[in-house]
Amino acid sequence: MPAPMGTPRARIPTGVKAGDVIEIRTLITHPMETGQRRDAAGAVIPRDIIRSFAARFDGEEVFRMELHAAVSANPFIAFPFRADRSGRFEFVWTNDAGESARLAADLRVG
Amino acid sequence: MPSRRDLLAGAAALAASGALRAASQERLSEAELLRFAPLGQVTLLHLSDLHGQLAPMHLREAAVNRGVGPAGAQPPFLAGESFRAWFGIPAETPFAHAVSAEDFDRLARRYGRMGGLDRIATLVAAIRAERHGRTLLLDGGDTWQGGWLALASGGEAILAAMALIAPDAMTGHWEFTYGADRMRALVAEAERRGTRFLAGNVQEREWNDDVFPALHLFERGGVGVAVIGQAYPYTPIANPARLIPDWTMGVQADRLAARVAAARAAGAEAVVLLSHNGVALDRALAERVDGIDVILSGHTHDCTPAPLRVGRTLIAASGAHGKFLTRIDLAVAGGRVVEHRHALIPVFAEAIRPDPVVAAAVAAARAPHAALLDTVVAVTESTLWRRGTLNGTWDDLICAALMAETGAEIAFSPGFRWGTALPAGSPVTMEAVFEQTAITYPNVWRRAMTGAAIKEMLEDVADNLFHADPFYQQGGDMVRAGGLGFLLDPEAPRGRRIDGLTLLASGAPLEAGRGYAVAGWASVGEAAAGPPAWEPLAAHLRRLGTVRIAANTAIRLR
Amino acid sequence: MIALTAATAMLSVLPARAEEALRPRTRAAVQGIVGDRTVREGGITLRLPAIAENGNSVPLAISVDSPMTESDHVTAVHVLADANPLAEVATFRFTPACGRAEASTRIRLGETQDLVAIAELSDGSVRLARQEVKVTIGGCGG
Known part of the structure; x- marks a missing residue:
């Protein structure tokens, strides 16, 4: 059974002016089990990772990341975004089993 | 060797600084030390x-301070005469004593503590x-x-x-x-x-x-x-x-x-x-x-x-x-x-x-601790110092103390650069012992390590010091070893710098697959459970009473 | 910038370490991404600590010089680890809305090794960067 999709969090800068290129930072709690480890009985612990991350802004995909087992537990992902207008981000993390965690966050451009 | 231009630049800078007044072997006055336009x-x-x-204390600079590649032929990787030559500092002067280990005890007596x-x-x-x-x-x-x-x-x-x-x-x-x-x-x-x-x-x-x-x-x-x-x-x-x-x-x-x-x-x-x-x-x-x-x-x-x-x-x-x-x-x-x-x-x-x-x-601030710090545990007939690319006499004493304390065949002490020096003839006080060992993770450890693991550890530390790219250098000195002999080639590639590993007790080459009893202190990984390193060091010094220790010749640089 | 074939670029990206070839598995992965396109030197930065504090969490950042316009932007950056159990580490996919082509994350490295980043641009060109990360078993500095 896959690990539960953990708590997603995001940090969106404030005080943003139109045209600024800002950095969006995200975190989610997840073990990112590599499939390389063995348990105490010597059995391989099956791989269970977050496989993809997608960021949409007002419904349009702006950034995506494909993750492999080498990404650390509790993945941290930071990426840039050119802030032309206020709007809503939606972030989606998806695991090997196809389960997703979602988080929405507003960007306010002054 | 420095170029003539470097020498002139160094000498001019020194002359401008008043502190160094030419080649005089006189002691300097406060006014001369402060002279500055x-x-x-x-x-x-x-x-x-x-x-x-x-x-105030004595501090003996490194007699050997090796670097690698072209960078190894310029500051900071110079010591003693080559350091003085680079900066144009005449021998025997107060400034020469301050920057060089040459004739340390004699000049320490002449120029006093710093x-x-x-x-x-x-x-x-x-x-x-x-x-x-x-x-x-x-x-x-x-x-x-x-x-x-x-x-x-x-x-x-x-x-x-x-x-x-x-x-x-x-x-x-x-x-x-x-x-x-x-x-x-x-x-x-x-x-x-x-x-x-x-x-x-x-x-x-x-x-x-x-x-x-x-x-x-x-x-x-x-x-x-x-x-x-x-x-x-x-x-x-x-x-x-x-x-x-x-x-x-x-x-x-x-x-x-x-x-x-x-x-x-x-x-x-x-x-x-x-x-x-x-x-x-x-x-x-x-x-x-x-x-x-x-x-x-x-x-x-x-x-x-x-x-x-x-x-x-x-x-x-x-x-x-x-x-x-x-x-x-x-x-x-x-x-x-x-x-x-x-x-x-x-x-x-x-x-x-x-x-x-x-x-x-x-x-x-010192008064409440004076009785402890002034306690004399030995007298040294040899100069005790720490600085240098390879073992100094202080860490040789620490390694000997760890082996005596734990019964280990081999001991390691980190290549820390801090720690004062004692000229021959000095009493060894607890204050001096703490100056070599007082850290928040001082505890002694003892464990079995294979010859292969010992070599890997030494190679890893050597690569942290002698990697060709300074961004990969951590800037301490080589880990000190007791009970062990080896030849270190700083210019060799990673994994091939340590050669001729020998267990000094038997004179036999270290065997990759054999386990050895190893002691150390200042564990960077898990916290260790043994006593703080100053305890075995003080006990060892008390047993010796009089310290006579020759420079380590079992660990050498190529 | 000097245009190079993929094979030449691998050797010339870090001249000081040119003699140290990547493992065949990594080279094949690079080849799989690059295909028959031209690899250009420069214009891409792979930032990792020279010495990792903790092999389980090594900060990684990539950035590529690009105006990030509709007509001229970075579409993807792939990161490979030469000596991990699997070479593939991550792929970042960008759009012009990003404004800059950069991203960061944290990765696992089992041992001292080289990392490779390969950027794909909208004009069909490919850029490559390489950096060594030391995963040390403990220092004695101080």
């Missing part, structure tokens, strides 16, 4: 790596009086650790003593080994007393946010001077990460470049990096990051009798344990440094009047 609007004063050393916070206070006060409103006193860190007073007070005793000379800013390394919570409290206390703690390369692990302010824009002599702090980037590797589990560090050249640009944009006309990188890494960093006028370089305990230059960046280092104070005057025009004058002032304790307030405060 002031220049420009700003005076930077730098001391670094005090390591809790409040009282350092002492009360003497430094006198120099700082004189320069501040002369350069009122123009002076910045900057402390490069490794200040609050070292010796018993620092450890027993959790750093507070040293912080309080330093507050009497009021550094404007500091950065850190061993300060972090008090643990994150204690360190935050110490930093808050230092700031309350007027010293800003600056470290632009320390971030918390979750969101990468800065833990400390990176820089402060000072105004001195009508000039905006940005001071950017750079803590020792490899603290979580060279010291236990468990003490600061939520913080991450690193060199972070790109982040530094952005901070330099931000400082200029904020109006800084001079940019100073208060660095605990070490001189070799600072040289490499100056090649990568533009716009830094002066790097005040700590960590490697090097001193620069004349500043090194990389492009337009000056690099100055001020030794350790309060042995030197660097003064750099800067003339600033049109938003940039246009001229400078530099002196590395050797703090000859017998030449300088102690500041009475600081002397009294240091004595009062």
Whole structure:
């Protein structure tokens, strides 16, 4: 059974002016089990990772990341975004089993 | 060998600095040490790596200080005669004794002890009086650790003593080994007393946010001077990460470049990096990051009798344990440094009047511990020193003590650069014992290691010291070993630097598959359960009564 | 910038370490991404600590010089680890809305090794960067 999709969090800068290129930072709690480890009985612990991350802004995909087992537990992902207008981000993390965690966050451009 | 141009530049810088008055073998006076023709609007004063050393002491510089490749033929990788030749310092002079291990005991008798916070206070006060409103006193860190007073007070005793000379800013390394919570409290206390703690390369692990302010824009002599702090980037590797589990560090050249640009944009006309990188890494960093006028370089305990230059960046280092104070005057025009004058002032304790307030405060801080610290555990007939690329006699004693304590066949002691020296004929007090061992993770460990694991460990440490790229160098000395012989080739590639590993007890080559009983202290990984290292060291010294120890010939450099 | 074939670029990206070839598995992965396109030197930065504090969490950042316009932008950056159990580490996919072509994350490295980043641009060109990360078993600095 896959690990539960953990708590997603995001940090969106404030005080943003139109045209600024800002950095969006995200975190989610997840073990990112590599499939390389063995348990105490010597059995391989099956791989269970977050496989993809997608960021949409007002419904349009702006950034995506494909993750492999080498990404650390509790993945941290930071990426840039050119802030032309206020709007809503939606972030989606998806695991090997196809389960997703979602988080929405507003960007306010002054 | 240095070029003639280098020699002339070095000699000219020294002559300008008054402290060195030609080839005289006379002792210097306080007035001569302070002689300096002031220049420009700003005076930077730098001391670094005090390591809790409040009282005057002897400190023997490295007799061998190896580097690799072309960098190994220039400062900081020079020692003794080659160091003096590079900077044009005549033999036998006071300055020669201050920078070189040559004929150490004889010249130590002639020129006396060095350092002492009360003497430094006198120099700082004189320069501040002369350069009122123009002076910045900057402390490069490794200040609050070292010796018993620092450890027993959790750093507070040293912080309080330093507050009497009021550094404007500091950065850190061993300060972090008090643990994150204690360190935050110490930093808050230092700031309350007027010293800003600056470290632009320390971030918390979750969101990468800065833990400390990176820089402060000072105004001195009508000039905006940005001071950017750079803590020792490899603290979580060279010291236990468990003490600061939520913080991450690193060199972070790109982040530094952005901070330099931000400082200029904020109006800084001079940019100073208060660095605990070490001189070799600072040289490499100056090649990568533009716009830094002066790097005040700590960590490697090097001193620069004349500043090194990389492009337009000056690099100055001020030794350790309060042995030197660097003064750099800067003339600033049109938003940039246009001229400078530099002196590395050797703090000859017998030449300088102690500041009475600081002397009294240091004595009062020491008084409750005096009975312990003054306890004599042995007398040494040999010089005891720590510094050098390979084993010094202090660490040979520590390794012997660990083997005696635990019954191990082999012992290791970290390649720490701090720790004072004792000339032959000196009593060995508990104070001296603590000066070699007082850290927050002093415990002795003992475990079985295979010959292969021992070789891998030695190779790993050697690569941290002798990697061809300074960004991969951690800047200590080679791990000290007892019961073991080997040949170290710094120029060899990773994994092939250590050769001829021999167990000294049997004279037999180390076997890759055999397990050996190994002892050590100062575990960077898991906390160890044994006694603090000063206990076996003191017990070993008491057993010896009289210390006679020859320089280690079992561990050699190619 | 100097245009190079993929094989030449591998050797010339870090001249000081040119003699140290990547493992065949990594070379094949690079070849799989690059295909028959032209690899250009420069214009891409792979930022990792020279010495990792903790092999379980090594900060990694990539950035590529690009105006990030509709007609000229970075579409993807692939990161490979030469000596991990699997070479593939992550792929970042960008759009012009990003404004800059950069991203950061944290990765696992089992041992000292080289990392490779390969950027794909909208004009069909490919850029490559390489950096060594030391995963040390403990220092004795100080």
